Amino acid sequence: MDEAVIEAKNLHKSYGGTQALIGLDLSIQRGEIFALLGPNGAGKTTTIALLTGQLAPDSGSANVLGSNPWNASPHHRAQVGVVAQAGAPFDALQVGEVLDHFATFYPEPRSVTETLELVGLSDKRHARVKTLSGGQQRRLDVALGIIGSPKVLFLDEPTTGFDPEARRAFWDLIHTLKATGTTIVLTTHYLDEVEALADRVGVLLAGELAHLATPAELTARCATQTVVRWHEPSGIKTVTTATPTALVSELSHQFGGEVPGLTISRPSLEDVYLSLVNSTEPELAGSLA
Amino acid sequence: MTATSLQWRPPIVALGFARGSIELRQFFRTRESVAFTILLPTLMLGLFGAIIEYDVIANVPFAQYFTPSMLAAGVFAASFQNLAIQIPMERDRGVHNRLAITPLHPMSYVLGKILLVLVISAFSIVIFLAVATFGYGVELPTKASSWFTASWVLILGVAACTMCGIAFSALPRTGRSAPAMVTPFALTLQIISGVFVPVDDLPAWLQQIGALFPLKWMCQGLRAAFLPENAASIEPAGSWELGRVAIVLGLWLLIGSFLAARALKWRATNSK
Numbered sequence A: 001m002d003e004a005v006i007e008a009k010n011l012h013k014s015y016g017g018t019q020a021l022i023g024l025d026l027s028i029q030r031g032e033i034f035a036l037l038g039p040n041g042a043g044k045t046t047t048i049a050l051l052t053g054q055l056a057p058d059s060g061s062a063n064v065l066g067s068n069p070w071n072a073s074p075h076h077r078a079q080v081g082v083v084a085q086a087g088a089p090f091d092a093l094q095v096g097e098v099l100d101h102f103a104t105f106y107p108e109p110r111s112v113t114e115t116l117e118l119v120g121l122s123d124k125r126h127a128r129v130k131t132l133s134g135g136q137q138r139r140l141d142v143a144l145g146i147i148g149s150p151k152v153l154f155l156d157e158p159t160t161g162f163d164p165e166a167r168r169a170f171w172d173l174i175h176t177l178k179a180t181g182t183t184i185v186l187t188t189h190y191l192d193e194v195e196a197l198a199d200r201v202g203v204l205l206a207g208e209l210a211h212l213a214t215p216a217e218l219t220a221r222c223a224t225q226t227v228v229r230w231h232e233p234s235g236i237k238t239v240t241t242a243t244p245t246a247l248v249s250e251l252s253h254q255f256g257g258e259v260p261g262l263t264i265s266r267p268s269l270e271d272v273y274l275s276l277v278n279s280t281e282p283e284l285a286g287s288l289a
Numbered sequence B: 001m002t003a004t005s006l007q008w009r010p011p012i013v014a015l016g017f018a019r020g021s022i023e024l025r026q027f028f029r030t031r032e033s034v035a036f037t038i039l040l041p042t043l044m045l046g047l048f049g050a051i052i053e054y055d056v057i058a059n060v061p062f063a064q065y066f067t068p069s070m071l072a073a074g075v076f077a078a079s080f081q082n083l084a085i086q087i088p089m090e091r092d093r094g095v096h097n098r099l100a101i102t103p104l105h106p107m108s109y110v111l112g113k114i115l116l117v118l119v120i121s122a123f124s125i126v127i128f129l130a131v132a133t134f135g136y137g138v139e140l141p142t143k144a145s146s147w148f149t150a151s152w153v154l155i156l157g158v159a160a161c162t163m164c165g166i167a168f169s170a171l172p173r174t175g176r177s178a179p180a181m182v183t184p185f186a187l188t189l190q191i192i193s194g195v196f197v198p199v200d201d202l203p204a205w206l207q208q209i210g211a212l213f214p215l216k217w218m219c220q221g222l223r224a225a226f227l228p229e230n231a232a233s234i235e236p237a238g239s240w241e242l243g244r245v246a247i248v249l250g251l252w253l254l255i256g257s258f259l260a261a262r263a264l265k266w267r268a269t270n271s272k
Helices: A044-051 A095-103 A112-119 A134-146 A164-179 A191-197 A215-222 A244-255 A269-278 A282-288 B012-028 B031-038 B040-051 B062-092 B095-100 B106-136 B144-168 B177-192 B204-210 B214-226 B229-234 B242-263
Strands: A004-015 A018-029 A033-037 A059-064 A080-083 A152-156 A183-188 A200-205 A208-213 A226-232 A235-241 A263-265 B055-057
Touching (some): A004 A044, A004 A183, A018 A183, A018 A208, A044 A059, A044 A152, A044 A183, A080 A134, A095 A112, A095 A134, A112 A134, A112 A164, A134 A164, A164 A183, A164 A191, A200 A215, A208 A215, A215 A269, A235 A244, B012 B031, B012 B106, B031 B040, B031 B062, B031 B106, B040 B062, B055 B229, B062 B106, B062 B144, B062 B177, B062 B214, B106 B144, B144 B242, B177 B204, B214 B242
Parallel strands (some): A152 A183
Antiparallel strands (some): A004 A018, A200 A208, A226 A235
């Protein structure tokens, strides 16, 4: 059943002298939720823009649902939903009017009522867009992305400005869409989002795909170190070790039983991510270790 | 992967009407644009009518003489000025990017703009003529042939200015700079096209520059419809030159359409 619906081969893109993307290779399967993680300026938005045909690559090739996104047909665009970072600028219109209008662009649109329900804007149908809060406008962007019942959905930082409740509701929406077979690519800064949603995660650093794994693999791969912390008479002591059990056993012996204030923690995905971003050459550091 | 024979195509004309309807809703909900775009010629008439009172030539009072040129300036504002300012602003606000990632054909967007301009122009013309007739004693044409002339000049003029407005929209680099570029250009063009003063009173070199652009010919064509025959004597050529009016406006329609097709790039190839 494995079938790649999104494929990027050696994609390069630069703006002026800045290389935004350096030889990106990527293959995403039908029905997969793929998360792109990385600091600002790492190339996440550029990747989305290239895969949705908003930009043309300098070299390399992209293929989405069998078409080159840059010169794709309207037929292709009808099957791809995009939630870009910039919001929908339709201040003077009502939420329902904007959705009614966009629904006319697609051959098999989702009903406006259902779309509003999915994004949690049912009670805002007759509200002017300019009266919506930032998070509600973002939900309208998501609604515009799914109104055409896309087979592939791209979301660029979709939950920016969401309160925690709206974020949970959005996660439910993504799971609902996945259940109907939609392939989803999203960029995010939130690691809990990656853990809650993604089947696989790609970490982009300075325009290159530094890691590609499942969220659990990524944590395991980089989490060979454990942090042990306890109280010494002189203050709190922290040691990072690959052999925590041996260390604790030694400490226990030293203190004659209980170690005061002992905590042992595995790094979270967040710690792993921050260590990846902070180390300048993560792959090199890994291979030398 | 996808069977080409089953390719769905968006209905360009139907979606053009959908675009036009949404454009109009947005337009009429923005009070400033309604006031300044639709009522511009009426406001100009009110202003000039209040300060100037003389006959331009025998039996042709000021208001009557300038009614055709203010009508032309009105549809020029509704078409050229409106689009040349609005399109760069929409581009900046991300409207184009948002539409470009949908199946919508760019031609539907253009059709929507044309419908918007047609409806605004119609409102502008009707309100202006009503105020001119009842408020300033302007006499409307009585002959069918004059109405025919007014109609084709207006239709051809609006078409040419619409296309030129879309073409011009490529020049302002940001939405914010659009009014600063378009307004002085439009004002200058109005002066050298004889909207405010009879063309004959302008220096010859200014007349020649004005004659290169469509607005002068729209004014002249409409004067032919609204003024008595003897008023043609103060036209630069001493006649209405309707043939030349048609040729110049037709040429600008072609040039404008050609440039508009190149100007309207949905997707920025050089920006992030």
